[in-house]
Amino acid sequence: MGEYTLNELGSIFAMQGFAGISLFSVLLLMALGLAIIFGQMGVINMAHGEFMAVGAYVTYFLSSMTETYLPGFMPYYFLFAIVAAFFVAAIIGYFAEYALIRHLYKRPLDTLLATWGLSLIMQQCFRSIFGAREVSPTLPEWLLGSYQPTENIHIPLNGMFVLALTFFVTAGVFYLLFKSRWGLRVRATTQNRQMSGAVGINTKKVDRYTFALGCGIAGIAGAAFTTIASTGPTTGSLYIVDTFMVVVFGGAASLFGTIASAFSIAQAQSILEFFISGSMAKVYTLLVLVLILMFKPEGLFASKVRR
């Protein structure tokens, strides 16, 4: 590190730190959906990455539609794309739960295999519909460019937008889970399924909507992802392991844990990336996580749910 001055080092940390925040936003959006599905329902959704890809492809589709038919609408389409990404992913998730997942609640390891099969099918669908090439939507003008507080620091606007989006979605999830009637039902079902059924909660319906919500949030993550990188048929599978690590490391069923672990994983990885190669940064981050999990298997914030 000798060749950098203190001022430059500070700028590097600020910029890599902000690059980490973009990664943090996507990881957190992915992990929120997964934490709801895995933490609240105990279902291992290996197709979660593909639900993110659904969101990304919806954004791409809307962008090319708008560009061809409604060029004047370009500055605003992105906001609609986020909403559309949520609903399309949620609807696919709803049907996946109905057709597949609900039969396997009692066999968690089997949901893993079945959803892996689902992810293969979805990947091939993407490939057949959108081609094997990576695509990226045309972003509206106001998402391009960067903000420059000092000479050395460039902070991209799309990163700030994604951060704001993540903040809103996280707040929304917290409200839904901890302040609404629906969240009360979800938490009751998690804690004691039989009792919840006995007091008149339709636990099957709760499961279905919980799964759909988790998938929908993954769709939003996909829309946010398009501002950072391009999307290909296998993009989702690249992020699924990291996302699982975020959820497990944070402690399943603890949303605060998920936020904390997404933040630390993303920051560690992106700051390390500047000093050593990207692949070694990933190796070290994952290795440290595995070691920590071996000593503290319940994750950062242990869940208080009785299993």
Add this chain to the structure above:
Amino acid sequence: MQFIYEKLLGGKQGAVGFFILAALILIVLPLFLDMFRLNLVGKYLTYAFAAVSIVLLWGYGGTLSLGQGIFFGLGGYAMAMFLKLEASSPENTAIQSTPGIPDFMDWNQLTELPWFWLPFHSLTLTIILILVVPAAFAYLIGAAMFKRRVGGVYFAIITQVIAVILTVLIVGQQGFTGGINGITDLRTLNGWDITTDSAKLIFYFLNAFLLLGVIIVGRFILTSKVGSLLLAMKDKEDRVRFSGYDVANFKIFIFCIAAVIAAIGGAMFTLQVGFMSPSFVGIVPSIEMVIFAAIGGRMSLIGAVYGTLLINFSRTMFSESFPELWLFLMGGLFIGVVMFFPNGLAGIWQSYGHYITRYFAFADKFFPKEKTNLPQLNTKES
């Protein structure tokens, strides 16, 4: 004699199944396939080692490892490192700036063989390392996880992450491992050319005998007391623990055995195919190995071999004619087997096999009315 019959072959039904499999891979396939196809079957049979190890670990041990590719890769890489060192003798690599080291090291400006390559100069040491390194690694992972009662889903995810770490490490450290291309250009084993047809035939039979041997060892473990304890643990772990057994030790034991079996498969893979690359280590191959076992029947050692052969044959067929359909079919198979046939091919045979065989006089002998040999999968576990 009684011991061999009951313990190693698993009684009448097991013995018949075993001999049918042995006849298929030792006699029928070599007679009817040309060398190219037979070599393909040999490659598939090396995956079958991993599938058999998953039957032991998952079907009977109840712990799903999504990282059998780690051990398959460790075995394969150990073998490949030995062959590569032999292929890059100072005479063969005289044009390099540093003769005597593998070509990819020379391209990456390494001037000296890294220390962990040194033992692979000797074949004896290599074979010992193929067996010991995966076992030791599995012991480390297993001891850290099972002693703290981490199991089930968490174990699956963490083994998967370890597979990712290993892949990224191999790809990233190109100078030490050959990177994404893997270790290629392997030609001789102690001076014997392994690319000829006769060598491939010998490896095919060596591989087939090893696989049958592994199945017998697996049978022996499962019919011994350890096997009964494993099954008991799978259904009610706490009761076994309260009976005074150290549950973790049994799980570590079966995990180590599974690791060694997968590593043997990896080493045989390198010998038959002639290279090793990180694409046989990561998540996708590891999950595919689980699928081979699931399709064949997670409670059946022999079924795992059939499952592996079936999936790989159909993959080869489909990707020759309808490449885009293959992933749909594979995905559909995953879902279908998990939802409708949790016991896989072996389970289907057990439920419906007597419809086929009842026309033969000996059917009753193979399908005793009262009970079957194969423990049924408990689908109501929580």
